[in-house]
Amino acid sequence: MNPVIECVDTRREQTISENIGLVHSCAHRFKGRGIEYDDLFQAGCMGLCKAVDAFDPQRGVKLSTYAVPVILGEMRRLFRDGGAVKVSRTLKELSLRIGRAREQLVLALGREPSVSELAQAMELPEEQVVEALCAAAPPLSLTESDEDGGGQIDLPADSPEDQLADVISLNQVVEKLEDKDRALIELRYYSGMTQVQTAARLGMTQVQVSRREKKILGILRQQLL
Structure with missing residues (x-):
């Protein structure tokens, strides 16, 4: 791999890892509204990845200020699409394993684990954990569902x-x-x-x-x- 590209990828993964708590914070806002927490978390990770990729520090705002609306937007898209997040079977299985490991680490640590801690617990490279959490690579879609209109719930009107x-x-x-x-x-x-x-x-x-x-x-x- 080109060392410049590798350096950029490493910084990206580190930034995502350092800000993963934003996703948990946003996901808690939607708990109990009909979609599983893990699905909310996965959608939020997609939003975080998009925000990290598009963020321009020269705009004079913090990454967290920019990222939170993007994360929330991806989660709201879940509700509009009936909770459908399309991922490959392998990625879905890995995501479920990471979810179980996260729950165990939360109990053991008394807090949300970092990506580094998740990777160490699962004996996986951090980039593989990030990929599963973000699930951002094509052909993933948050705007297509298997059944039109199925399983949607009523939510308060957006402000x-x-x-x-x-x-x-x-x-x-x-x-x-x-x-x-x-x-x-x-x-x-x-x-x-x-x-x-x-x-x-x-x-x-x-x-x-x-x-x-x-x-x-x-x-x-x-x-x-």
Whole structure:
């Protein structure tokens, strides 16, 4: 392997390992809503991998700030698709084994294990554990299911913030916005500012920010259809 590529892959795996706790935190938000925790965790890992690959530190936000909406977006996609996450049989079996090992380590350690600890317990390379957790390589799909509409459950209607999580995961859509609109979205959803804080930063009133934000979200949703 090219040493440069190997170095990049190693950094990627390390970053994913260091931030795997974000996936657990997000998965706990959806416990008891009809989808198994392991499936939520797997979908969240896909989101984390996407976030790590697309993250640009020069944007001035933390990886965690950028990644959480992407992770939540992948989990919400699970509910919309009836809980269907397509993976190869081998990868699914490995994922189940990792799930059992994780449960044992949680009991033994009193906390969530790291990827390194999981790999050591299972006597597997870390990259193989990461691959099973992320399950991000083609032809995996979160937008196709074996049966249309089967097994779905009713969830509370998404707020604009929830719906925007999917938009943020498609960073190129946000990049197409006008400069001021993109700045508004970045301040509200990347930097976590309130509408009042955003208004002060952009020289607008809170009412103007609220109205403009609503319009921008509508535009973004249309572009994703």
